[in-house]
Amino acid sequence: MRTERIGIIGGTGWLGGALAEALMDTGFIEADRLLLSNRSGSHPLEKTGARLMADNQGLVDACDTLILSVRPEQFKALNIDATGKRVISLMAGVPSQVIGQVTGASLIVRAMANAAVEIRQSFTPWHCAHDLSASEVDFIQGLLACVGTASRVPSEDAIDYLSALSGTGPAFPALLMTALAHQAVAAGIPEDIARSAARGVVLNASQLLNKTEPQDLIDSLVAYKGVTAAALQSLMDAGFEGMIGEAVQAGAEVARRGM
Ligand SMILES: NC(=O)c1ccc[n+]([C@@H]2O[C@H](COP(=O)([O-])OP(=O)(O)OC[C@H]3O[C@@H](n4cnc5c(N)ncnc54)[C@H](OP(=O)(O)O)[C@@H]3O)[C@@H](O)[C@H]2O)c1
Structure with missing residues (x-):
């Protein structure tokens, strides 16, 4: 049984919501260990038992792994301190360096899913410049594999390239x-x-x-x-x-x- 908590900022959005549902359906995480935030409040995903919050910093403080699933242009307004957290960004076109500067996080994963998350058929490449332990790699792979298949790629530039290939989905x-x-x-x-x-x-x-x-x-x-x-x-x-x-x-x- 997983004891950590996962938080998704933008967790009721199109991509974040599909991932949230898949994480629970596949048993990757129990609903009560999944935190979601948005600005607009109540959402059907609350019925699953996942916790919906309006306070992004509260979500960051309460989770071990933070997933960023807001639109790129919404990112800088988040105003969060994620120092010491593992951050997985699903955003296109926002470099790890910028994510680090804005959030204070140093362990940053960039993952590029596509529209087929909805049917759990996304191919999702991901990159992390850090040395990761085998269990960290398993965790990230397992998390992304809830919406299809996933592969670690050797450079962040590959994520930008693949944004225009697999990221384009259908x-x-x-x-x-x-x-x-x-x-x-x-x-x-x-x-x-x-x-x-x-x-x-x-x-x-x-x-x-x-x-x-x-x-x-x-x-x-x-x-x-x-x-x-x-x-x-x-x-x-x-x-x-x-x-x-x-x-x-x-x-x-x-x-x-x-x-
Ligand atoms: N769509 C695709 O095919 C695709 C493919 C690859 C990658 N991506 C990446 O996925 C990310 C999400 O895209 P999407 O299509 O899922 O967008 P979306 O449906 O608009 O979802 C964005 C979510 O962020 C929430 N949000 C915005 N500002 C917020 C804030 N300050 N605090 C908390 N929540 C906030 C929104 O909810 P409220 O409005 O209620 O706040 C919404 O739930 C993007 O960065 C995009 O680059 C998308």
Whole structure:
């Protein structure tokens, strides 16, 4: 049985709330050891037994691990002293150095979840510049794994880069699905069929990638020299991979610049 307390500032928000629910549902922490804060007061999560507070410093003082899940632009107004606490920030674009300056904390973890926390399918990379004991690593991994899978990454810059990759959650597939549907309609396919076809490819057929390496699949389809090969070759000739690289770099630059 875990004896420590976890506090989430912004714990009734979209990301903080999904994490709070998952921490309790998976048994990672008992509800009475979970503290949540917001500015607006009562929230359905109170019914779980988690304690909802308006006093951020009170929450910080009462917890061992502090999770920051406010929006980046709301962070500096928090006015908290978290000296001596383990701080896990879920905020995009707020460097560890700034978190340390603002909160007084020295053990800072930056984690980058994505929208799929809602269905507990987030891939969440995290970074901590400190040497961590095996039990601390297990704790952080276990906490983040409540909403999917998690991996420690070797640099904070990797978090900024990955903010624009895994942090974007369903965004790239949504763009692909929309483009496929729009182009099918433009080619004369009825709209409902176009949407079903695009959804079938992006959501359903992609499940095959659970058991096949993507590069192996591409190689075998190109070698087949059929319809799919022609479509793939057209994309590759148009610089698809380079475009993806530029897109992720554009997002990463925003994360690196800070918000
Ligand atoms: N959404 C995503 O897909 C995504 C992906 C990766 C990372 N993130 C990061 O996750 C963080 C949270 O995003 P979100 O989408 O969950 O935002 P959100 O739904 O707006 O949640 C923010 C929460 O912070 C609370 N809050 C704001 N100021 C506060 C204060 N002074 N004291 C206590 N609570 C305060 C808000 O509640 P009140 O308004 O009641 O105070 C709200 O519950 C962001 O930093 C974002 O960069 C989000």
